[in-house]
Amino acid sequence: MDHFLYRDGALYAEDVPVAEIAASVGTPFYLYSTATLTRHFQLFDEALEGMDHLVCYAMKAASNQAILKTLADLGAGMDVVSGGEYARAKAAGVPGERIVFAGVGKTRAEIRMALEGGIRQFNVESEPELRVISEMATSLGTVAPITVRVNPDVDAKTHVKIATGKAENKFGIPIGKAREVYAEAAALPGIKVIGIDVHIGSQLTDLEPYETAYRKVAELTEQLRADGHSISRLDLGGGLGIPYAPSNEAPPLPSEYGALIKRTVGHLGCEIEIEPGRLIAGNAGLLVSRVIYVKQGEGRQFLILDAAMNDLIRPAMYDAYHDIVPVIEPDAGAEQQQFDVVGPVCESGDTFARARMMPPVESGELVAFRSAGAYGAVMASEYNTRPLVPEVLAKGDQFAVIRRRPDFDEIINRDTIPPWL
Ligand SMILES: *Cc1c(COP(=O)(O)O)cnc(C)c1O
Numbered sequence: 001m002d003h004f005l006y007r008d009g010a011l012y013a014e015d016v017p018v019a020e021i022a023a024s025v026g027t028p029f030y031l032y033s034t035a036t037l038t039r040h041f042q043l044f045d046e047a048l049e050g051m052d053h054l055v056c057y058a059m060k061a062a063s064n065q066a067i068l069k070t071l072a073d074l075g076a077g078m079d080v081v082s083g084g085e086y087a088r089a090k091a092a093g094v095p096g097e098r099i100v101f102a103g104v105g106k107t108r109a110e111i112r113m114a115l116e117g118g119i120r121q122f123n124v125e126s127e128p129e130l131r132v133i134s135e136m137a138t139s140l141g142t143v144a145p146i147t148v149r150v151n152p153d154v155d156a157k158t159h160v161k162i163a164t165g166k167a168e169n170k171f172g173i174p175i176g177k178a179r180e181v182y183a184e185a186a187a188l189p190g191i192k193v194i195g196i197d198v199h200i201g202s203q204l205t206d207l208e209p210y211e212t213a214y215r216k217v218a219e220l221t222e223q224l225r226a227d228g229h230s231i232s233r234l235d236l237g238g239g240l241g242i243p244y245a246p247s248n249e250a251p252p253l254p255s256e257y258g259a260l261i262k263r264t265v266g267h268l269g270c271e272i273e274i275e276p277g278r279l280i281a282g283n284a285g286l287l288v289s290r291v292i293y294v295k296q297g298e299g300r301q302f303l304i305l306d307a308a309m310n311d312l313i314r315p316a317m318y319d320a321y322h323d324i325v326p327v328i329e330p331d332a333g334a335e336q337q338q339f340d341v342v343g344p345v346c347e348s349g350d351t352f353a354r355a356r357m358m359p360p361v362e363s364g365e366l367v368a369f370r371s372a373g374a375y376g377a378v379m380a381s382e383y384n385t386r387p388l389v390p391e392v393l394a395k396g397d398q399f400a401v402i403r404r405r406p407d408f409d410e411i412i413n414r415d416t417i418p419p420w421l
Contacts, residue, residue: 011329018286137190204239
C-alpha cells in the first residue's frame with residue numbers, strides 16, 4: 001500500500017496534488033511519501049515483535065538525508081555499503097551503534113572511518129578482509145565486532161543481476177567453509193565474533209529461498225556454538241520484493257516473513273537484524289515526468305518524456321517494469337492505447353516500456369512512474385549532462401524539496417582545465 005492515490009480526478013502525494021509540486025519544482029523529480037516510508041518500516045518492526053531485533057534500513061535503496069532521518073527517528077538502524085553511505089548515515093544523526101557495514105570490498109580507509117566513528121558490526125565477506133579489519137582495529141587499540149556473511153548457495157529465484165546467494169556470486173564465504181573462517185576470526189586479536197550474516201538477493205517474491213537459507217543459518221549457529229563461538233546476533237539480510245506491475249501476484253507480506261524468521265531461527269535466542277531496502281522505499285516514491293512529444297512511428301506510437309534512463313535506470317539495467325500513470329486521472333471508460341515510453345537520451349536503451357497499454361496522454365501532460373522510490377534517484381547519473389533531478393518529500397499537506405536541481409554551471413564547474421590548456 002502507498003499514499004499516492006487519485007482524489008477528485010488528480011494524483012495526490014498524501015494530501016498534496018502532484019501537479020502542484022510539479023508546478024513549483026519543475027519536472028522531472030522524485031517524490032516520496034513520509035507516511036508510506038513510515039508504514040513500511042513499521043510493518044517490519046511489528047513483524048519481529050517479541051524478538052530482540054533491529055531493522056537496519058539498506059540505505060543504498062534511497063539515501064537522501066531526509067529519508068534517512070525519517071527512518072532513524074522511528075528507530076531504524078542503517079545498513080551501509082560504502083564510506084560515503086557511512087558518512088551519510090552519521091550526518092543524518094544515526095549513531096555508530098546502529099550502523100552495520102556490509103559489502104565485498106571495504107577499503108582500509110572505510111574500515112578506519114567506521115572504527116573511529118563507531119560501528120555496530122562489520123559483515124565480513126572474505127578472509128583477507130577479516131585480517132585487514134583485525135589489523136586496523138588492533139592499530140587503533142580497539143576490537144571490531146563482526147559477523148561473517150555466509151553464502152548458503154540458495155537460488156533466490158530473482159533477476160540474475162540481483163541474486164547474491166548462489167555459490168557463483170561474489171558475495172560471502174561458502175557456508176561449508178564457515179567453521180574454518182570463524183576459527184580464524186576467533187584467533188585474531190582485533191576481532192570479536194558476534195554473529196552470522198546472510199543476504200541472498202533482492203526482489204524476492206517467494207519465501208521458500210529464505211526458508212532454506214535461514215534453516216542453514218540455524219544449523220550453522222548450533223555448529224559454531226558447539227565449536228565454542230558466542231553467536232548472539234543473526235543478520236538475515238534484506239531482499240523482500242514489492243509488487244511492480246498491477247497484474248503481478250502480491251509478494252509475501254512482512255508479517256509472513258517475520259513469522260518465517262521466528263519459525264526458522266527464533267529458538268536460538270539471538271538478536272535479529274534485517275536489512276530491508278526496496279520494500280521500505282520502493283513504493284514510497286514516484287518519478288514524475290512531463291510528456292514532451294507524442295510521436296507517431298512506423299506502426300507504433302512513442303511517448304517521449306523529459307525523464308530518461310539516467311534518471312531511472314532500472315528498466316534499461318534490469319528490464320524492470322514500472323507502472324506509468326497519468327497524473328490527471330483517466331476517465332473510467334477511457335480507451336487504452338499502445339505506447340513505447342522513452343526518454344530523450346541518445347541510446348535505444350533509453351526505453352522505459354514497450355507496447356505499454358495506457359490511457360491516452362498528450363504532450364505537456366504529467367505522468368508518474370510508480371514504485372520508483374528504491375534504486376531510482378540513487379542510481380541516477382548526469383549522462384547527456386542532464387542534471388540530477390530534485391527529490392521532494394511529502395508529509396500530510398506539506399512538501400519540501402529535499403535535494404534541489406543543480407544548474408548547468410554547478411555541473412560544468414566541477415570540471416577543471418589543466419594548466420597547459
Ligand atoms: C542490497 C542489500 C540489501 C537490501 O536489499 P533490498 O532488496 O533492497 O531489500 C540488504 N543487505 C545487503 C547486504 C544488500 O546488499
